[in-house]
Amino acid sequence: MPYYKDTDIVRYSDKGAEHISDIVVEEYPLTLFLEGREFVTLLCSPEDFGYLVTGFLLSEGFIKTNEDIDSMRIDKDKGIAEIELKGGSILAEKLYGTRTITSGCGRGPVFYNVKDSIDTQGLDKDGLKIGYQTIAKLMKEFDGRAIVFKKTGGVHSCALGTGEGIEIYHEDIGRHNAMDKVLGHAVQKNLNFGECIALTSGRISSEMLIKAAKRGIPVIASRSAPTVLAVELANRLNITLAGFVRGRRFNVYSGFNRIK
């Protein structure tokens, strides 16, 4: 399915009204059924549904590896993904328990809970070290790939890279979806998260930071700004957070020890 659509619009300016055709980005509702029960609708770009669903289940704690998924059936026309998990009943219990549903339904990830993040294990201080040049170089490559954004001005991009360059790259109208697609793709490729740098075009909020932390990704970098809560969590979890990466210049907010 295409990411965007030609649309008849009217462009107004001091020269008057002009009827033209312009490209507009698609927004697609994908409803997930887990163990036969409807539980969430994701508004996403209509591509890489398999990666999105896998990454979403990972980020929300329903699976730990790709192997935990017993089957996944995606009906693009109906906008439905049906997922069966191994050991489904235990997970379904977790999902449908009153406490989880009522505390977690947020505007960000569905089962978001700030307390969760405190339980997330911190990263090893003696792990990955990276050079200043690596972050600048990766962000340059990342920016160069922003194809849909340049066409439509309407999507976020996320990636995972190493010192060698970008390994996985995805775009989506939602910044959480873009990150989940990258994470879902990465587990399917068996990527070693501990050696990766996560890149995002959007703001680094607590939710984005927690997604990286839960996978054990030691560095997250953005073209945009972080929030105070994300910086506090990054400090606590020993994650290196870099913001406003633009050209050969950026700010580091936490995990200074990793930068060589």
Added chain:
Amino acid sequence: MPYYKDTDIVRYSDKGAEHISDIVVEEYPLTLFLEGREFVTLLCSPEDFGYLVTGFLLSEGFIKTNEDIDSMRIDKDKGIAEIELKGGSILAEKLYGTRTITSGCGRGPVFYNVKDSIDTQGLDKDGLKIGYQTIAKLMKEFDGRAIVFKKTGGVHSCALGTGEGIEIYHEDIGRHNAMDKVLGHAVQKNLNFGECIALTSGRISSEMLIKAAKRGIPVIASRSAPTVLAVELANRLNITLAGFVRGRRFNVYSGFNRIK
């Protein structure tokens, strides 16, 4: 509570590493308890909680006017808002009914449902007409107010205006929150939505369009892009959608009849 915080960071560039203090935007988890039951955590900028909660309840269909709220108690230190509604039991039934919870927990509004939007009543074609100049003028005033954004690069802004200028303006780290703050403030001020133009710094997704449609706002304009789904809904509901409003130039995607 302040919107942003001075933070010690390290700025890297070709000149080396420089220890400086920079401003970072706050992100605050506010947990809503409705009729004594925890039901959602909003990640928001810590200001105008009352407007945010009112707007959120409006957008999600739990109240129709400000009068439907019996009491609201906000504890800023604990990050808790306790709300009692008039006729609470009926609304609680709607809220905790299985169907609503399972279909609605999305990454956008909690009780989002695309089918909902089809039920939203379309606007009168013979309603508000506006001049081309009005949209350009309002967006100029809107851009001029983006104070927190200019300081931190981390928030979205939303407003309601008329031919006379901007009436209500709010900022938040979340674009949905910014809109809900504006809508919550507007019902408290008894603003006539049918004469208003909604302005947003962020993308016009289906969720933003539905928020405007549910209040009967006939025009929505953004500095940024719309999605195809938002354009389709705007056409169906007879809402004028203007995007990429920059300087004295913008695109109109629907509801062309309103532009004079």
